[in-house]
Amino acid sequence: MSFLDNYAKYASGNEAPTIFHKWSAVSVLSSTISRRIWLDAGFFTIYTNMYIVLVGEPAGGKTTAMDIARQMVQRLDMPVAPSTSTREAITQLMSGENENSPCTMTFTFDGEPRIYTHLSMFASEMVVALSSGGNPQGFIEFLTEIYDRELFEYRTKGRGVDVIQGPYITLLGCMTPEQTDQMLKQSIITGGFSRRCIFVYSTDRGAPVPRPTINPERAEAYKKCMEDCKIIRTRKGEFTTSEAADKFFDEWYCMNYEKRGQPLPAVLKNYLRSKDQLVWKVSMLIALSDNPKCQLVLEPHHIQRAIHLLDEIEPFITKVFEGTGRNILADLAAKITAYLGQAPNWVPLKKLYADMFDYGDRDEIGKALHHLKDTEKVVAGEVRHGGSVVGQVVTTKENADKIGPP
Numbered sequence: 001m002s003f004l005d006n007y008a009k010y011a012s013g014n015e016a017p018t019i020f021h022k023w024s025a026v027s028v029l030s031s032t033i034s035r036r037i038w039l040d041a042g043f044f045t046i047y048t049n050m051y052i053v054l055v056g057e058p059a060g061g062k063t064t065a066m067d068i069a070r071q072m073v074q075r076l077d078m079p080v081a082p083s084t085s086t087r088e089a090i091t092q093l094m095s096g097e098n099e100n101s102p103c104t105m106t107f108t109f110d111g112e113p114r115i116y117t118h119l120s121m122f123a124s125e126m127v128v129a130l131s132s133g134g135n136p137q138g139f140i141e142f143l144t145e146i147y148d149r150e151l152f153e154y155r156t157k158g159r160g161v162d163v164i165q166g167p168y169i170t171l172l173g174c175m176t177p178e179q180t181d182q183m184l185k186q187s188i189i190t191g192g193f194s195r196r197c198i199f200v201y202s203t204d205r206g207a208p209v210p211r212p213t214i215n216p217e218r219a220e221a222y223k224k225c226m227e228d229c230k231i232i233r234t235r236k237g238e239f240t241t242s243e244a245a246d247k248f249f250d251e252w253y254c255m256n257y258e259k260r261g262q263p264l265p266a267v268l269k270n271y272l273r274s275k276d277q278l279v280w281k282v283s284m285l286i287a288l289s290d291n292p293k294c295q296l297v298l299e300p301h302h303i304q305r306a307i308h309l310l311d312e313i314e315p316f317i318t319k320v321f322e323g324t325g326r327n328i329l330a331d332l333a334a335k336i337t338a339y340l341g342q343a344p345n346w347v348p349l350k351k352l353y354a355d356m357f358d359y360g361d362r363d364e365i366g367k368a369l370h371h372l373k374d375t376e377k378v379v380a381g382e383v384r385h386g387g388s389v390v391g392q393v394v395t396t397k398e399n400a401d402k403i404g405p406p
Contacts, residue, residue, distance in 0.1 A: 009221035016061030024069035035116035062174035095162035116166030123173035201316035231292035282306035346393035
């Protein structure tokens with residue numbers, strides 16, 4: 001059995017949704033592999049670090065699933081961040097200036113020493129964890145920036161510059177849909193952070209389990225998980241892809257690329273833009289889950305199963321951000337106002353929709369425009385030719401007073 005199968009068996013027997021356990025297992029693998037395994041993607045290198053957020057109602061099993069994963073990572077003696085940390089504390093802990101840092105790791109590859117800095121983060125209450133320094137948006141920006149850096153520099157007030165060499169942070173967090181309204185603004189939802197995160201949403205409830213126990217079968221599954229992880233921790237090197245895997249991925253990529261061009265909610269479109277990178281990450285994890293001693297070669301079935309895992313959560317991504325509806329429209333309205341304010345003349349309505357498409361779908365743009373018209377911040381006009389209306393235009397109220405009618 002694979003690591004993922006054994007983990008599922010070990011973690012069963014409680015009321016947490018199966019999908020939470022599945023992605024918690026992926027997080028454990030991500031922490032275990034660290035920055036010793038990679039895939040050459042041409043202009044950049046893909047590592048297996050992942051940000052995974054379990055989203056569900058209170059008492060919905062999120063923390064149970066996360067705690068099982070955290071305990072396994074801690075028993076593997078991997079560096080784990082304190083439950084509440086500021087970004088300043090994290091950078092200091094990971095900094096090369098910190099000689100006693102438990103995060104600094106080294107290994108030799110092709111006769112050359114390599115240094116990287118590894119930290120696993122677990123947050124049962126992401127809103128609390130990210131707000132501990134009083135600047136949750138700043139912490140999110142930090143996690144976004146460090147995600148795929150080869151070298152990260154952070155300027156502090158008192159210590160100068162903290163330098164983190166080969167940063168590798170994994171995150172497994174928990175939140176409710178309502179908490180997204182507190183933490184995630186539109187710039188985050190449609191920006192880099194959400195592209196780097198996998199949001200796993202579930203409201204499923206298993207059968208009641210009054211007294212969860214670890215029976216002999218689960219204990220044996222746990223033992224196998226730990227044995228696999230100890231082997232995986234010794235692996236190092238670059239994954240390659242077979243010719244068949246390249247063909248399979250290329251065909252899938254073209255289909256995904258076409259899907260990105262369809263009128264979709266902004267958050268889903270944003271996710272699809274980075275789905276190809278997530279597929280590579282999960283494919284590497286699946287290959288090592290299947291066989292910790294495998295040749296580091298990706299085959300079509302690894303990629304296919306990675307796509308299936310991601311497809312399983314994709315329909316629920318918009319559910320994660322339902323609580324942010326007002327923030328989305330408010331932010332979109334601000335972008336429309338700024339865009340129209342900079343235009344020297346009336347803007348055709350079709351052009352506005354096209355230029356704002358990256359920030360919202362047609363329905364969201366329409367709602368934001370309706371609000372701006374109601375509050376008299378934006379005015380609409382008609383372009384006529386020969387007595388007939390040939391187009392609709394919009395501009396800000398301030399611009400309309402200056403440039404006159406269309």
